Amino acid sequence: MAEVRVIPDSSAPSSPSPPVPGRPLLLLLAVTCGVTVANVYFPQAVSPLIADGLHVPSSSAALVVTCAQLGYAAGIFLLVPLGDRMRPRSLVTTLLLITCAGLLLAATATRLPVLAAAGALVGLTTVVPQILIPMAAGLSSPQRRGAVTGTLLSGLIGGILLARTFSGVLGQWLGWRAPYLAAAALALLLAPVMAVALPRTAPSTDQPYPKLLAAPVRLLRTEPLLRRSCQYQVLVFAAFSAAWTALALFVTGPRYHLGTPAVGVIALVGAAGMLATPIAGRRTDRDGPDAVSLVCLTGTVTAGVLLMAGNLGGPVGLVGLAAGMLLLDVAMQSGQVANQARIFALRPEARARLNTAYMTCAFLGGSAGSWLGVRAYSAFGWDGVCALVTVLAGLALLRHVLRDRPGRVSTANTAQRTSEPSGDTAPQTSPPSGGTDRGEVEAGRGR
Template sequence: MAARQASPGRRTILFLAVACAVSVANVYFPQAISPLIASGLRVPPDEAALVVTAIQIGYAAGIFLLVPLGDRLPHRPLIVTLLALTGLGLLAASAAPTLPVLVAASAAVGVTTVVPQVIIPMAAGLVPPERRGAVTGTLLSGLIAGILLARTFSGTVGQWLGWRAPYVVAAAVVLALTAVAAVAVPVTTPASRQPYPSLLAASVLLLRTEPALRRSCLYQATIFAGFSAAWTCVALLLTGPRYGLGAQAVGLLALIGAGSVVCAPAAGRRSDRHGPDQVNLWCAVGAVAAAAVLLAGVAGGPAGLVALAAGMLLLDVATQAGQVANQARIFALRPEARSRMNTAYMTCAFLGGSAGSWLGVRAYTVLGWPGVCALVAVLAVTALARHLLHAPSAGRADPAGDRSPGTP
């Protein structure tokens, strides 16, 4: 930034965490109601799951196309505009008469609901380095709460009022948040005056020149792909013949997973003290263990439900703690390019997530729940193998890990 902005206080950080939660919830709440969408629009469940894939692809596109503007434009008007467009997109989705229209509206919502990826690098630039991991962890706690409680909200509301109701309620909440954001978001000075095409090219260039960024992208893309596959398919498992439960059961399962919220600040503090590599190792091992626990869910009955709850909680913790560690690493690389760095990272992460959702449904259709668990395990082992192959230079204390030569 051209001039140092005032460090935000606790109330501002809390509001920003809430904004992250509300915004990101729109990407995840369709996971719990895809069986209801299938029933309401009279389409097969695997086709209804395209709504989940579409919004994640839209989110990845929005991250690549819009988040770089966080380095170019003042944050307050950018955030307010994106929130307003998200609210309108949700209203359009709620009125969709057919699945293709709903898929298109979902993709549009995904494009604009990238507010958390604007907020997080903004806040990282407003706090001193010794607070960066803790503040990132706090904001990610809000993000995680939105991810997990979104399914509880949509599963419960959708079960009672139909699949359109969660979209209407979400639109009302987002539009109310828009009004508050117009006065609560910190006033900032743009960090860059580069033309927009240059900002887009910079994200690709950063992927080519920053080994630590590429490594972080691989970690999160693989772990998040497994996370998305599991959450997309657990709705099919719970509402299918083995369990015969409703969408509300998916929401209750997500509520159990909300315990992972407390892990993000702890992961941030651990990254601040010991570097992110140690946290990444634990996360990869935890995701492999989660796949093994989730496999017991194929048994059905109370024992199967316990296994699903425990496995999903472990997978949630691994995914969210890994997110904290990876972002702590990349935000330490180039302070003047945090939004562009986050653009490259989150685009890769959500491309992995959308691929995981699509592959998960294919695995479930062909091999059932064991196929989904095998997919989660393979993806986690890929991240673990890359981590074990990474050999930091002796004596390196830089929390960012492997930097490219000349990086400030």
Template sequence: MTLTLAMTCAVAVGNVYFPQAVIPLVAAGLHASPDAASLAVTATQLGYTAGLFLLVPLGDRLPYRSLLVTLLALTGLGLLVAGCAPDLPTLVGAGALIGLTTVAAPVVGPLAAGLVTADRRGAVIGTLLSGSIGGMLLARVFSGSLGEWLGWRVPYLAAAALTLLLTIILAFTMPATIPPSRQSYPALLAGSLRLLGTEPDLRRSCFYQAMVFAGFSAVWTCLALLLHGPVYGMGAQAVGLLALVGGATMFCTPLAGRLVDRHGPDPVNLVCMLAVLGSAAVLAVGARGDVLGLTALVIGTLLLDIAMQSGMVANQARVYALRPDARSRLNTAYMTCAYLGGSAGSWCGVRVYEVAGWPGVCALVASLAALALARHLVALSRSLRFHPTGPH
């Protein structure tokens, strides 16, 4: 079951990220500008954000098996529509549907967190996140290489087949569960908003992830434009191969989870934010366009991936510890804010790239990380004030 849940996270998350690697191919195939083609990525991320808010709270109300099977089936249909899209508006609309329904990973997270004791929660979150990271990385490699070889439609159609196959597997293997809440759907939605107002640690976790994920999305959305453009002149599969280097992140998140279990989430957050600032400086060298620049892109994206994902482990461990009876609603609030940041980062990144190029994107990442770091230092100073022996 653990393997099945990890695969579910991998496929669901991969459906959000694989379109990033085929933006130039979509632009050429549908005779659109790269700016317009990037709307397919933005629409998927905005749809995912909407799904987090509208659908993930149902994990507190509905049996997990029926919820996951329904969501994955709808995602598969959306992918089929996208793969057959005759024009860009249809692709953008299908992308929004894909994003809306491919929220299986944040549905699985609260389920797994409730099955273990508090001192093991970080390790479990890190392990599930490894599955999500694997899906994200392999999806970019798969879509970039397959798209370069057979065209941009084939990655969408292959993802549809994989998603529908997983739907069938879950329908027969997922155990029956009893929902923890009997609240109405409007009450569940209101509960997510209410928790944002009443839980300060939830708000700061949301802010941390929104800022860091915005920078992360800006980098990966614009990376395809940089590598495909005149500076490097590489194909779409280059983005996928570069993403594959980030596979080391899969081994770092379980370690981050154990560090969270041992020392708490705050120290892990601090190190991750400093690492994002460092990654922005390294990535800026990538504007050179030579071997040194390509090496900087490899090192910088790896550092950024590790920092973003490890920070997510710390943030989710903090959030899940707040209200055991409302973990899906807590995760809804947290993930909605995170992906709002990611969607804004993709949109802003493309526009900054058009005006200031790759150095402008790196400056955007550094600015967002600095905002998160400043907020975190304020929280640490308050913690030290109330707990002179150290943060608790």
């Protein structure tokens, strides 16, 4: 059994103190988040190799990336709510075994439709990080929730970025199937580890599955802070996915004539973002999520402008690309720390369902961004991609500047929220963390 400590929770004096995951368990959870989320991202680096291997156009091979992200969005909507109803031990172990099967199917595919379908299946079941993150947040005190979320997200970032490096290099040496086989082996290894290491947490609700599926939609309707966080991440993650999907086409195209390992090298530079999310978590706990969101959204806009340096070509262009992608990665992932700290403070008994609503919206935005990125690159070249990133990030920044202030949440939303029963078995005892916009939360709750 992994180490679990118990500390007092000052926000809920009348209820039992939640167990807090110790550092060894947190590190294991962070590694698991990174290894599993990599399944959605490593196809971005090998899509040109897939195109050559299956004899299809590069734009068609990029469909594998889009299908994986759509599958991930579907998995978040269909499977992550079960994190509130099932024990994470059994749920995570089962998902890892199914993911392994999907990766093996992808590795043996001989036609693009089969590969795209296998990628969608892998995306559907590789939602383990979105179960582990709210679970860890629920085991933490409000004062440490941002820091714990940031730690797991640092592992997530490492998986996203290093996956491109790993798959690009391995694919160049052994072919595009090799990354799928390696990922299958890692999933098979993690399944028994998670079956032993995860704490025996109890479900927070006994709602039937149809009601669990309906809950994220209801939460989106009744929680203003959840809606706002989703709007930020839809736009920013769309910009992020557009840039990374088009980057592989750009650096392997006529401007640079580089191989897929070049995408991995750029991603490796971006791995420095792993150091940023724990810092963003501590800043969120201290200053509140809105202050962190402002910095991150401004950084995303700046990244879109900086990426235009890629058109210079040569070493200068590559440096510009690496700097722009690093800033984009840091801004997107640090912004997610703020967004998730904001939503996890809303309803302690429904964190998996809150995360379902948030991450479903985020990955629908990411899927749309991948599609738009390829279209922008095909029609307007790299400048079109940079313009797309800047416009999407600019819309998110504008939404943040024009956000509702405390006390301005509509009375209609307040009345609707207070009149609807939650249907959950756990009482809502934990108030927002110190870093959450207290006035807006209170207004949203109608207190």
